[in-house]
Amino acid sequence: MAVCCDLEVDVNGEETFLVHKKIVGSYSGRLSKLFGKSTNAKRNKVVFHDFPGGAENFELVSRFCYNEGKIDVNPSNILFLYSAAQFMEMNTSVSGTCNLLEKTKKSIEEISYWTWSDLLVALKHCQDLQPIATFSGVLEKCLDSLVGRLAITSEASPCASTSSPDSSGFRLSCDSRSTESLKNSFSRATWWFEDLSVLSPDLIGMLIELMVSRKYNHVMISRFLFHYQKSKFCTASSDEKCKVLEIVIDMLYTLDPISISCKNLFGILRVVLSLKIGKSCRNKLESMIGSQMDQATLDNLLIPSPYGSTYLYDVNLVLRFLKAFRHGGGWQLSPMRMKKVASLIDLYIAEVAPDPCLKSSKFLALLVALPDSARDSWDELYHAMDIYLEVHAGLSEEEKMKICCALNYEKLSTEACMHLSQNARFPSKSTVQALISQQLKLKNLLQGTNNTKLYTDSPLNFNDIQGKAKKDEATKQVVLYSGRLDISAENEKLRAHLQRMQWRVVELEKVCKKMQTQMAKIMKSKVSSHSAARSLPRLCS
Known part of the structure; x- marks a missing residue:
């Protein structure tokens, strides 16, 4: 037993392994340097405090060594094996076999041929080992392949999500019936929402940045971000919610404003109000809402x-x-x-x-x-x-x-000005200003009337004349009311001027009544002549 298992390896304090020093050392440059050509039969002990992937990953590496460099590298273990190969310096080939580092690098180059489910599995592991995933290129290649699949299948649907037994890829939608509902169409366009909701906020940020750079549909991206926020909030802690919100808001801010739902932005705002997120992030949210205030x-x-x-x-x-x-x-x-x-x-x-x-x-x-x-x-x-x-x-x-x-007194209606002129809650200067505004309107009205000539042989609109008379009557009421105002001595000139305006309104009213009488006579004569014309007999041809 001492000969076969002469090396004790403590992995991160999780578990201790007994392995053959010569077998493992022949594949690991790190252990080979540590023990050199020592033939001491005494059992040695090595303690690793930061072994990537922990005890489970060390067991995989041990199997690789004991199986003479044979191991199945797949999406679920590629990142762990690569990180372990880097840590243990396993870049030495034994008996013509491919070393572990070379084997994992070769698998990384083939990521573009992985299935959708394989990519998701690899990305989940990237969350746990993100620095190594970034350094190795696994994360970048997985995200690149993922976005490429989404772009190709933007009008297609997969066989199913990762829960489907068929994980080999995608199928194009063959249902071209014109009666298909919009709901089903939306489901086909958003089939990937649930699958990607399992990713961490950091990976989502990287994914969205890549999608934006690839000119992916901004409307679809914004819908996914709102979906992601809601799905993550079900089980997240307060700190996790803040992290999710900050990523979602930052990513939304990079999109075209017209592609973002104003209603959903207000939904996020109400959540933000109960949490403490960064000021910069909150300013971005308020800016996006402000740009859509008309919605x-x-x-x-x-x-x-x-x-x-x-x-x-x-x-x-x-x-x-x-x-x-x-x-x-x-x-x-x-x-x-x-x-x-x-x-x-x-x-x-x-x-x-x-x-x-x-x-x-x-x-x-x-x-x-x-x-x-x-x-x-x-x-x-x-x-x-x-x-x-x-x-x-x-x-x-x-x-x-x-x-x-x-x-703005000029944009107040006559009724509002009348109400303001007798409103005790407003300062006296304001009530006088309302009357002055109406005076200017009346002055313009009277000037327009003085420039108008009445032609009995031209067509006149009786309704227009009535409307004019009603408007003048309302203006007259404002002027008449000014006589009951308690205007101070310095405004006596204004009182006199308003009284003169009152007299002119009365004269204007007389002119309008005269016009109405003349118009009635004209209309009556036209009706009589028309009746007489119809009573004449038709000439025989």
Whole structure:
């Protein structure tokens, strides 16, 4: 026994092996250097603290030595055997047999011929020995072959995933029926999602980078990343979840923004809010969401404020979204997108306005976050401001004026201006400004009327005249109401001017009534002449 097993090998403290020093040493340069030509029959002991693959892998190496260099190198052991061959310096051939290092390198060169299942098996082992896998080229070749298969079969489906008994490759879909459902089509396109979800975040990052460089479909990549995040979260710890999120967000950031689902981004955001991920990664997520603000909904934006805050919703987060949207060229590239975002923000402002803890500076920041060109009407914002001032009745006059300075009076409707002119919650300067704005509109209206001539022999639209009269009546009400305002002495000139405008409105109303009477006579005469024409007998031919 002492002659046959004269070497004791302690492998990483896991297990101790008794082997023949001469047999193992003839294949291992490391052991050969260690013992030299010693013929001491005394048993020697070697302790390895960092043997790659542990005791199980050392057993494989021992079998290789005892079987005279014969061993089956396959995807499940190639990386372990290669790493052991490097560690033990097994680059010496014995009796014409191929040494272990050469044998594993030859197998690595044949990775491109492996099946899909073989590639997955090898990649799982690469996760455990990533430095060696990277150095040996196994990881790079496996990923390269994997992406190549996906590119070739982007419109095909495999026999099944790795759980299928048939692991020899792929089969093209032969079902070309026109009635096939979209669900089945999607399943064929995403057959690889579940298989690759077992990989570590680091390998997924490397895989996605390679797919992007190979011009793989960005929409499919983004769908896989969202699937990967959900599948990994089932059993992951908090630290593992952070790692997964950071990789997913970093990879999504490299894709074309239009290929990423805005809804799914908000789904990731809600998860991120409960975890501590890096600031850089979070900024990337907010930037991606901001670039798609026109695809968001009000429910997406109603995100509760951070823990410890007094206000209800996270207004700062929405402001950062808007900043990202602006920097993305939202209003420069598409005015339609900008108006869509403005409509959404108007709803959001109305929703947060009743919050008694919302500071006036934050409310004002929301009002001015978008350019004035984004809105055709300011009525919704006026009503939101009215609610805010009602809830925050304790604001100083200066704070109220800062908020009111953001209001665009020219884009308020007549009804909104009338409401504002008698709204005690707004500063007096603001009510006067509303009247001045309406005065300018009325002035332009009157100038247009004075330049209009009535021709009885030209076709007139009675509905247009009625609409004009109604509009003038509404304007008249605003001017008449100004007479009941408590205007200070320095505004007496404004009072007199408004009274003159009131008189002109009355005159305009008389002109409109006269036009209506003339139009009625014209229409009546046309009807009479038409009836008379139909009563005449037809001439005989």
